[in-house]
Amino acid sequence: MTAAWPELTFALWQQIGIVALWLGAIVLAAEGLDRFVKAEPEIVRKVVHIGVGNVILLAWWLHIPLWLGVIASLLASAIALLSYRFTILRSVNSVGRKSYGTFFYAISFGVLIAWFWSIDRPQYAALGLLVMTWGDGLAAIVGQRFGKHRYKLWDEQKSWEGSIAMALVSYTMSGLIFFGLQGNSPATWLIPIPIAIIATLLEACSKYGVDNLTVPIGSAAIAFVLDRLWLG
Template sequence: GNAMAAQAFTFAPESLEGTVATFAAGAVQKQDVAVTLGALAGSLAVVKGFDALAERGLIEQNLSRKLIHTTCGPLFILSWLFFTNSDLARYLSAVIPFVNGLRLFLIGSGTVANAAAVKAVSRKGGREELLKGPFYYTIVLTLSTVVFWRNPTGIVALSIMCGGDGLADIIGRRFGGNNSLFYNRSKSVAGSTAMFLGSFLLSEFLLMAFTGFGFLDSMNAETTARVLFICGVTTVVESLPINKYIDDNISVPLVALALGSNLF
């Protein structure tokens, strides 16, 4: 009897440990699912909010489109901070831009009718426009999340695509009327300056946030110099008269990812 009791006793901590480990693994996934659902709801709320403002004519269509572009990306990248270190975290996170991309695809292809979304996201009001820039944007976000999860290369490239490229358009339209670039009349000094500053400041802010949370090594002058270089090159790329051949949402992040992969 005593031997059996002793045996039962020695097993108890192990089985308890096993239960705790299993429960912890479950909790890990639960946190990731909760963050995914929260971020998805948040991104749809931001998009719907700008949709409503554009539909009521409170902000112009083009500004609404660029505000969605400029706000959703950085908020999405910040959500990476709240996932666990589980192997599945990056895939759950990638569901967020994937679902937004699927929504754009269904509306853009005419499968789902959504006039407010078309008005908010398109340049000229045609639904097929949703299958271009906005759709490429969600594809780049999805792939970068899976491949460059919590990596400076991904963080900087997405900061440039969202903060820099979005801001270039907003500021360029407001203040670029009389300072066009000599090699591309549809781009301006004001827009390119905003692109460079927006890219750099957002990249630095997000890298500091990820460093503060312990996901990246400490920042130093070398990191900042690399970020400045990538932002400089991508600002030039964005200003080139090539966007009738390749969309900025593809050319800009691709160049940034290529440079970052070699520099970080």
Template sequence: MENLVSLAISLAYILLVLGLATLVAHIQGGRSEYSRKLVHVMVGNWVFITPFFTSLWAVALVPLTFIVVNALSIRFHFFKAMGREHENLGTVYYAFSMFVLSSAAFLLGWRELAFIGLLTMAYGDGFASLVGRRWGKHHPFSFAREKSLEGSVTVAITAFIVSLACVALVRELHDETKTMNRAWEFGMSASFAIFVTESVLIALATAIFAAFVELTGKNGCDNLSVPICTGVFASLLLRYGSVGMTVYLLVALGILIYAYQKSAITADGIVAAELTAATLYAFSSIWVAASLLLFFIAGSLVSKISNSTKKRGECRQGDAGARNWKQVLCNSLPACVALWLAHFSHNTNTAALICFSVFAAACADTFSSEIGMLSRGKVLNLINMRPVPNGTSGGVTLLGIAAGMAGSALLAIPSAGQYGIRGFLFVLVLGFFGTLIDSALGSTIQQRFADKHGQLMDAPAYPRQRAVVGIAYASNNVVNMLSLILICIFAYFLKGLVVP
């Protein structure tokens, strides 16, 4: 009965919001930014109804319905008050964020995950657009010229207020008997001062992170990135934050900022990398967290080594240049998913071994590719051993194979700190095996295109060119992720060689 009542209240509330937005649009003579943002802000308040749901199907049904309705509205223009003249998928992303966060919050029992993420998106992103349009006169962000400093400050302030309220409430409920009662009994005690300080610091870090994430969102994608990234980041800080974690994240941020200045990573890549760093530190050991930094530093350094042969090879590739969020996630997501699953199944020791293997394989592949392209010798297809042009996916050289072994050995070093020499050898072998898997997949399933001479290349020679070899949309990033997923599987089934 509670679910049916909550569903009825949800439906009545959404219809009320759409009615108000339609009225505003009518008063202003048609669709407007005000009517659209009214829907954006008010729909986010649905999160206040979620605690009354008692079943997952019910809490997920509302945003799933939004996804379908918004997708149809974009196609058939049902609700003109909530759309732009040049529509993107922003409203669908909004509903998908609601589905992911409300469902995850219900399953994990992390109410702040949905509240912080969705309210920051609703109020922060919603008001930022209006503030930016009216008062936005400063545009200092080179990677987001269309967004203003005034709008970003609005996002930060909103995220700070929302996060502080949610963090303080959750922490008070968790520490009610031990900390808060004592604090109120004896006045502004040391325990209460620490409580306030930690809550403010978490909210401040979340506010800065949310504002930066909003800057990197394009074409409505901020409706997806802002709520999910902000909610996860704040929840990790709230539940697993420590002095060590703070220091680690600041070190990671410093490295990423330096890499950005050297054009080794993009702004959205920084978001993905910092969120990965928070996940690794929260759910695993310092050795695993250190392996991420080591991988990024080593990979960025070898990517800067170049000669004329490598430059010609890079012209055949589609993802040369600074790492973006897709490349960061494809190299780290398998490890993060393994940690999330292991954390809630209480098997983190095995997950750490999987993470070491994943990063060793990723580093081996990076070293093999970046250093291998320096070779002026023959490049052979790993499957049929026929010569291929330098820079072609699936091609290997003796220099690249040796570099792959070196990259795997480098990233196997942190594993020795947790598993000893047996763990080092396990990760070394599996990491090197990973680069061979990547080359095999690259030469078989990765999409490749023909240049004007009929030779294969990763990047299309012209817009909308169809792949002549491989599976459509199986890009180098997809191949990287598939190879690392396979490494996760191998590491799991072979873990008995290291973990008792």
């Protein structure tokens, strides 16, 4: 017996429309910054990085179905790969270094939605992606603008200022998610500590943009495991 294709109801079309409008606005803004304002490539890319990452909050709030989230991730991954070859979105791939970060970023959405939507724990997917979205995004900007103290891992140039920004923002994003769900408890402020440390290490050790995959999945996994252990 063949399984029926999920019904595309009016409510589902509304959800798709809201997400599409958000993503379209982010991409248009980034393309405008790149083509007309001539903003710095790293700034433009992080506008996309941060703006797109926050779509996970829309997906959580709108209760986007698992299958739709995974399909959207696969489509975004395909577009990212095509963009590396044909420069479909110049603002996304204008950093001037060898990186598949956009592709890994799209894949991470699908992995986290498939994992945590299936067990009705979308908060962990949101946590992992927000750590990556805001932590890595602001770390890159801080490191580029204010990074005076440099270090190198795996031939990748990093700054202590950027890494500190990554740790602080990762802790803040994790704490906000836990605070929103369980209030002002010890777990709210203690569990984000190892999340921030691991996320910062994963970001620092990355090459070719793979941190866009390892940071969100690693952060979400640590949050899930430690929260389960804390609750017993």
